[in-house]
Structure formats: structure tokens, C-alpha cells
């Protein structure tokens with residue numbers, strides 16, 4: 001795995017996105033360790049302003065031999081789609097995450113997670129996402145995020 005694959009070379013209009021500056025240590029479980037053997041991740045905004053992640057699934061995410069565990073895929077989608085709502089200005093937690101696992105995801109490969117905030121109705125924010133490598137779709141997800149009332153937000157810090 002090279003750092004170049006995780007970075008934005010050749011992606012016109014992409015800008016690095018400083019996720020910890022927005023949500024602090026909430027990302028420790030998934031994207032917090034940029035050098036370990038679990039996930040290595042970088043966040044960007046694409047030319048349309050949508051949040052995109054580049055993710056390397058390391059050996060410690062293994063489920064089926066040589067491939068990512070479904071729970072590791074779910075963890076990545078939970079973080080990226082939840083963060084997409086935050087990046088769009090909604091302070092949320094994830095209420096529901098529905099994932100279609102389309103193809104086995106090979107370990108030690110850099111894949112891309114695309115996200116799109118598709119609707120906001122009252123406290124309910126709908127985010128859609130997918131994990132891809134070129135034309136190959138590994139997983140697709142619909143995520144229902146719920147904004148937190150101000151008081152509950154303050155309690156979380």
C-alpha cells in the first residue's frame with residue numbers, strides 16, 4: 001500500500017477534509033490510527049462538496065480468508081456516512097444503517113467510500129453511500145441519521 005493511493009493525486013477538485021477538527025475523538029475507533037493494521041483512512045471533499053474517504057482495509061479487518069469482515073465494512077460505513085451528515089452541518093447520531101454486501105472486499109486494497117446526503121426532514125437526515133474500486137461495488141448503504149437535541153449534544157461534550 002502506498003500513501004499515494006490513499007491520497008488525492010489525480011482527483012481534480014478534491015480537498016483534504018479535517019475530520020477530527022469537526023468531531024474530535026469520535027473517529028478513534030475507525031479512522032484514528034493512520035499507520036496500524038486495521039484501517040488506514042483519509043477524508044476528502046470532492047468537487048461536488050461531498051465527503052469521500054479512501055480506506056485501506058488491513059489484515060486485522062479480516063473476516064472470510066483474505067477479505068474484509070462484514071462488521072469492519074459496517075464500521076467504516078457507519079463512520080463515513082455519519083460524518084457526511086456532520087460535514088453537511090447536521091449534528092447527528094446514526095439511528096439505522098442498512099447495508100448490501102455486493103462483493104467480497106480483498107484485504108490490503110485501497111477502496112473509496114462515496115457519500116451523499118440525499119434528504120433532510122425534521123430531525124431525520126438520509127445519507128447514502130457505497131464502497132467502490134473503479135467499477136466494482138463492494139457494498140452499498142442507506143443510513144438514517146437523527147439530529148440530537150441541543151441538551152443531549154452538550155452532555156456528549
Ligand SMILES: CCCCCCCC(=O)SCCNC(=O)CCNC(=O)[C@H](O)C(C)(C)COP(=O)(O)OP(=O)(O)OC[C@H]1O[C@@H](n2cnc3c(N)ncnc32)[C@H](O)[C@@H]1OP(=O)(O)O
Pocket residue numbers: 023026027078079080082083086092093094095096122123124144146148
Ligand atoms: C460523530 C462523528 C461521526 C459519527 C460516526 C459515528 C456514528 C455512530 O456510530 S453514532 C453511534 C451509534 N448510534 C447510536 O448509538 C444511536 C443510539 N440511539 C439513540 O441515541 C436514539 O435512539 C436516537 C437519538 C437515534 C433517537 O432517539 P430520540 O432522540 O428519542 O428520537 P425519537 O423521538 O425516538 O425519534 C426522532 C425521529 O427519528 C425516527 N427514528 C429514530 N430512530 C430511528 C431508527 N432507528 N429507525 C428509523 N427511524 C428512527 C423516529 O421515528 C422519529 O421520527 P418522527 O419525528 O417522524 O416521529
